[in-house]
Amino acid sequence: MNNLILDFEQAKSKHLLFKSRLRSILYDIDVDETPVLSHYECSVGKWIYGHALQAYGHIPEMYELERVHAEIHTSAKRLVALHKSGKTIEAKNGLSEMEAIADQLLGLLSTIEQKIQENILQPSVTTDMDIKLDEYFDLIRLNAELDKRIKHQIAENNRSAHQFETVLSALNEGITIHDANGTIQTANKSAALLLGMSIDEMKEVTSLFSRWDAIAEDGKAIPPAEHPPMLALKTRLPQINKIMGIRRPDGSLIWLQVNAQLLIDQENGELTGIVSSFFDVTSTRKATNDLKESEKRFRLLAEATPQMIFTANPLGDADYFNPQWLNFTGLKTEELVKWGWQKTIHPDDIRSTLDQYKFIRTSGDGGEFENRYQRADGQYRWHLNRMLPIKNEQAEVQLWIGTATDINDLKQLQDQKDDFISIASHELKTPITSLKASLQLLNKIKDNPSSKMLPILIEQANKSLDKVNALVKDLLNASRFNQGHLHLNKSKFIISKLIENCCNHVRLAGIYTIKTTGDMNIQVYADADRIEQVLINFVTNAIKYAPSSKEILIEIKKTNDIVKVSVSDKGPGIPKEKLSFLFDRYYRVDTNGIQYSGLGLGLYICSEIIKKHDGQIGVTSQLGNGSTFWFSLPLNS
Numbered sequence: 278m279n280n281l282i283l284d285f286e287q288a289k290s291k292h293l294l295f296k297s298r299l300r301s302i303l304y305d306i307d308v309d310e311t312p313v314l315s316h317y318e319c320s321v322g323k324w325i326y327g328h329a330l331q332a333y334g335h336i337p338e339m340y341e342l343e344r345v346h347a348e349i350h351t352s353a354k355r356l357v358a359l360h361k362s363g364k365t366i367e368a369k370n371g372l373s374e375m376e377a378i379a380d381q382l383l384g385l386l387s388t389i390e391q392k393i394q395e396n397i398l399q400p401s402v403t404t405d406m407d408i409k410l411d412e413y414f415d416l417i418r419l420n421a422e423l424d425k426r427i428k429h430q431i432a433e434n435n436r437s438a439h440q441f442e443t444v445l446s447a448l449n450e451g452i453t454i455h456d457a458n459g460t461i462q463t464a465n466k467s468a469a470l471l472l473g474m475s476i477d478e479m480k481e482v483t484s485l486f487s488r489w490d491a492i493a494e495d496g497k498a499i500p501p502a503e504h505p506p507m508l509a510l511k512t513r514l515p516q517i518n519k520i521m522g523i524r525r526p527d528g529s530l531i532w533l534q535v536n537a538q539l540l541i542d543q544e545n546g547e548l549t550g551i552v553s554s555f556f557d558v559t560s561t562r563k564a565t566n567d568l569k570e571s572e573k574r575f576r577l578l579a580e581a582t583p584q585m586i587f588t589a590n591p592l593g594d595a596d597y598f599n600p601q602w603l604n605f606t607g608l609k610t611e612e613l614v615k616w617g618w619q620k621t622i623h624p625d626d627i628r629s630t631l632d633q634y635k636f637i638r639t640s641g642d643g644g645e646f647e648n649r650y651q652r653a654d655g656q657y658r659w660h661l662n663r664m665l666p667i668k669n670e671q672a673e674v675q676l677w678i679g680t681a682t683d684i685n686d687l688k689q690l691q692d693q694k695d696d697f698i699s700i701a702s703h704e705l706k707t708p709i710t711s712l713k714a715s716l717q718l719l720n721k722i723k724d725n726p727s728s729k730m731l732p733i734l735i736e737q738a739n740k741s742l743d744k745v746n747a748l749v750k751d752l753l754n755a756s757r758f759n760q761g762h763l764h765l766n767k768s769k770f771i772i773s774k775l776i777e778n779c780c781n782h783v784r785l786a787g788i789y790t791i792k793t794t795g796d797m798n799i800q801v802y803a804d805a806d807r808i809e810q811v812l813i814n815f816v817t818n819a820i821k822y823a824p825s826s827k828e829i830l831i832e833i834k835k836t837n838d839i840v841k842v843s844v845s846d847k848g849p850g851i852p853k854e855k856l857s858f859l860f861d862r863y864y865r866v867d868t869n870g871i872q873y874s875g876l877g878l879g880l881y882i883c884s885e886i887i888k889k890h891d892g893q894i895g896v897t898s899q900l901g902n903g904s905t906f907w908f909s910l911p912l913n914s
């Protein structure tokens with residue numbers, strides 16, 4: 278190798294040394310930075326300014342070489358500055374750009390060398406720039422170290438890139454990574470599957486140009502610019518748990534829950550893109566919708582049914598009361614929920630209600646109990662409560678459904694029936710006992726037909742028998758009428774005549790006077806026996822329940838096509854709140870049966886008879902001021 282070649286080869290080596298130094302700085306290897314930062318201090322610089330410009334200045338490219346060399350150092354300084362300010366990636370990326378300029382330098386060195394060789398002039402070479410042995414070693418060491426680091430870095434990068442890819446493809450969630458314009462750069466397999474396009478088809482696509490028709494939960498279209506990734510870009514705010522329906526290219530609809538997170542450059546804080554993740558919520562949504570639908574149906578049903586319904590959680594906290602419950606109690610839902618409903622329970626029933634409520638809940642099987650709830654008007658009414666558990670597949674109670682049925686009337690009827698049986702037995706027992714006594718006495722005197730007692734006892738026995746007969750007749754009538762077996766045998770008759778005849782026995786007894794006034798000639802078309810039965814009942818009641826009122830007034834009054842007959846006494850009267858029940862079966866104002874005998878059937882029978890005649894029956898009464906029982910009959914029937 279001649280000196281000229283050696284000169285240029287040394288220059289190239291020195292350039293290589295510069296490059297190694299720069300790369301070392303950028304890869305954090307400790308080296309002297311001065312030769313990199315100053316183009317005068319660098320070995321190549323020293324060679325150019327101390328020797329080459331003088332020796333080869335006649336070659337024009339020599340000046341180009343000087344310019345490119347200075348440019349290399351300007352570029353190197355910039356990269357070192359970037360690296361030092363923490364922008365290491367940007368600095369490393371700039372390295373390749375700088376290498377391109379450095380290649381120019383090598384090219385220029387070769388050109389100059391070639392021109393000198395072709396030139397007749399003998400170049401003056403220098404031996405000053407002999408590259409020193411330790412610099413060579415330095416160079417070799419640096420390069421080896423660098424190679425190691427670069428290989429390691431490349432392997433690291435590959436590994437994390439691979440890991441990233443693996444994680445992406447393993448995710449069930451669909452992932453799309455968008456650039457700052459919203460264009461999809463990367464997508465994983467799940468995204469392709471969910472959105473119905475291949476990964477390649479999805480790349481370079483934005484929501485704006487996509488083939489996906491998106492709809493919101495209310496069915497309205499979501500414009501492409503408002504898809505979560507695009508919205509995140511526009512607003513610079515992450516979009517969290519957005520539900521959207523996507524019509525896939527094949528026409529099928531899928532519901533996605535979408536998140537769109539911002540990708541921010543950590544070095545300069547700029548928004549560089551969006552990561553969007555989404556998963557299929559079609560079946561969950563369907564289940565939720567189905568649940569909502571069945572809840573809606575339950576509510577409709579609960580609102581339509583006349584029964585009172587409530588629901589409670591497994592702990593027994595009530596959370597729903599249907600409108601019937603609210604109407605009955607006159608309270609608002611807020612006042613009844615949790616344990617608020619307790620305040621509507623009759624104080625005597627609270628303990629048993631809570632015990633049974635707890636027992637049913639802990640048994641988990643449902644059950645029934647009776648208690649009294651207070652109505653809005655203050656009245657307590659008996660209810661039959663039924664509780665039914667709704668269980669999940671694991672047989673765990675999810676919800677309790679409770680119903681309360683008003684059984685107050687039924688209960689009252691039951692009580693009345695019990696009362697009635699005891700009264701009826703008592704009523705029958707009295708005449709039967711006296712009949713028995715009469716018969717026993719008759720038995721004693723049977724051998725003495727001339728005894729004075731004989732006719733008296735026979736009359737007594739007959740009276741007792743009449744009473745039994747009347748009672749049995751009432752009972753039979755009541756049950757027959759109740760079954761609708763009341764047949765009328767109608768005829769025309771003058772009503773005042775009927776009154777006169779039927780009350781004769783009372784008049785004859787002389788204790789009570791009966792005064793009949795009004796339209797004495799009115800003729801009716803009715804069942805005379807039955808109407809007589811009604812009148813006798815009114816009159817005997819007046820005698821029975823108003824014994825001190827010696828005068829009974831009967832008034833016959835015609836208005837239009839109706840005749841009204843009223844029977845009034847001046848007795849104690851009847852409490853106002855009892856009036857509406859008087860014509861009910863078994864109803865007696867004095868229910869303990871001590872003061873007055875009776876089955877509570879008389880007025881019920883009267884009302885059935887009058888109803889059968891298409892007439893009306895009623896009572897007006899004032900406590901202490903007597904009572905007036907009346908009935909009316911249509912005249913043109």
Ligand code: ADP
Nearest residue numbers: 818819822865866867875876877878879880881
């Ligand atoms: P009963 O057959 O037991 O007499 P009713 O059906 O005839 O029963 O009468 C029902 C109730 O109406 C009686 O228990 C009585 O208390 C009341 N009542 C009926 N008439 C009169 C009246 N004139 N004055 C006061 N109370 C009466």
